[in-house]
Amino acid sequence: MTDRSLIARPVAHRVRWRTPSFDRISFYGLPLVLPLAVLTIWQVATVRGWLAPQILPSPSDVAVTFIDLFVSGDIVTGLAISLRRILVGFALGATGGLVLGVALGRSIRVEQYVGPSLRAIAQVPSLGWLPFLMLIFGLGETLNYVVIAKACFVPIALSTAAGIRNIPVRYIEVARVLRLRRRTMVLRVVLPGALPTIFSGVRIALGHAWIAMVVVEMLADTAGVGYMMTWGRTLFQIDIVIVGMVVIGIVGFAMDAGLRATERRLRQWTPDHV
C-alpha cells in the first residue's frame, strides 16, 4: 500500500546522522580500548617481573589454564550449575516481585502495609542474610535458590511499584473512561506503562543475584563458578581465580546485554529506540 511507506520514513532518515561505518567502529571498537590497554599493561608487568608469577600469572598462562579448564569440562559443568541456579532463583524471585510490585503500585492499602518494611529490607544487602539463611536452610541447593530469589525479589517489587505509580494520570483516565476490565488494565495499560522502570529493576536484580550467587558458591558450596575460584585460591593457583573472574564478568555482561536487547524489543513503540 502506498500509505504504508510513509510510516517507515522517519526511521530511515535517522540513520543519516553519521556514516554507518564510523558508527560501527565506534560502537564495537571503543568499548574494547580499555580491556586491551589493561591486557597490555598486565603482559608488560609479568614480562618485566613487576609482580611474582605466583601473585600475577601472565595473560598467556591464564589463557592456557582457561583452555585446560574448558577442555576438562570444569568450566562448562560449573557454569551450567551456576546458570541453572540463576535461572530458577531469578524465575522465583522475579515472579514474586512482579506480583507484589503490581499490588504495591495499584493499592494504597498494600503500599501502606508492606511498602515501608520492604524498603527497610532492601537496605540490608542480600549477603547480610547469608549467615541467617544458612542456619535455616543449611548448605545446599535450596540456600542458593533462596538467596538468588531474595536478591531478585526486592528490587523488582520496588521498581514495578514505582513504575506503576509513575504512569501518567492521563492514561489512567483513559482507562477509566473506557471502563477497562481489570485484566486489560494490568496487561495493556499498567505493565506496558511501567515497563521501562520495571526493566531497570530487573537489570539491577539480575546483577545483584549474580554477585550473591558467586559469593554463596565461594563461601558455602561445592559446585559452580564461585566454588571453582575458591578451589583455585586454596591451591594457590591464581590463574584459576583469574579465569573465574573473567568468566563471571563475561557471563554477567552477556546477561545484562540480553536483558537490554529484550527490553528494546518489547519497547518497539518508542519513537527513539536506537
Place this chain on the structure above:
Amino acid sequence: MRATNLLDIRAVSKTYIVDDEPVEVLRNIHFTVAEEEFVTVIGESGCGKSTLLRLIVGLDIGYCGDILLDGTRIAAPGRDRGIVFQDHRLLPWLSVEQNVALGLDASDESPAAVKQAVAANLDLVKLADFGRAYPHQLSGGMAQRAAIARALVAKPRILLLDEPLGALDSQTRAYLQDELLRIHQRGKVTMVMVTHDIEEAVYLSDKIVVMEPRPGRVRGIVPVELPHPRNRAAADFIAVKERVLASLVNGPPLCFDAAPKSRPIVPDGRARRFG
C-alpha cells in the same frame, strides 16, 4: 429545539481546592443538549470547558447541581458517553487497532465482532491502512482521528470532543470539520465539542454555548439555524459569527435559551452553594 433532551446540565458548579483555598471554576452552568444535536462550547482559555467535559464524562463527580443523561444523574463513566481529549491520549505502546479495540473492552462482543467494529470505525475516520501503525508514526491529525475512532467504537449516544482540532493546520482542520459533520450525520451521534474557533463553532453546530471565565459561567447561548452544508462566506453565516463574537468579547450576557434566572430547584433538598 428538538423534541427530547439527551443531556440536561442543571445549575452545575465546580470548586477545586488549591493550596487549601477554594477556587471556583464553574458557576451555575445551565444548558441542554437534544438528541442528535451538535453543540459547541466556546470561551477563553481557563473558563472551565475541559472541566465541564470531565464532569459530563464522569471522571469527576465532586460537583454541585445535576448533570442528567436521559434523566439520570451521572455518577461514573459509562458506555453511553465517549470522549476525545484535548491531547489525543492514544496509548503509545499499543497499535492504532489495539487502541481502538480498547473502546470495546468492557462490552461482551466476540473477538470477531470487535475486529469488525474496529475496522469499520478506522474506515470511518479514513485510517483503514494504519491499523498496525503505532501512535508515534501518525501525524497529529491522524492521531486525533484514531482517538475519535476509539471513542466511537462502543457506539456512545453522546460524543464529547475537547478541542480535537485545536493543534492542526487550517487545511487539515477544514477537512476534519467536514469529517466530523459526516460522522455526526451518518452515525446519528450527539456531539458536544469544545473549541476556540468561532467560525468552526458556527460551521459545525446547532447551538453555541458561550462561556466567560473566573468563574466559568454561561454568558449566552446562540442557536445556529443555518442549513448544511454551510457557506462560510454567506451573509447569514457571518451574521451568526458576529453575534457570537459580540457575546464573547463584551456585551451584556445574552440569553437565547431558557436558562433560569432564579435559583433552580434542588431535587434532593440538600443545601448547595450557587454563585
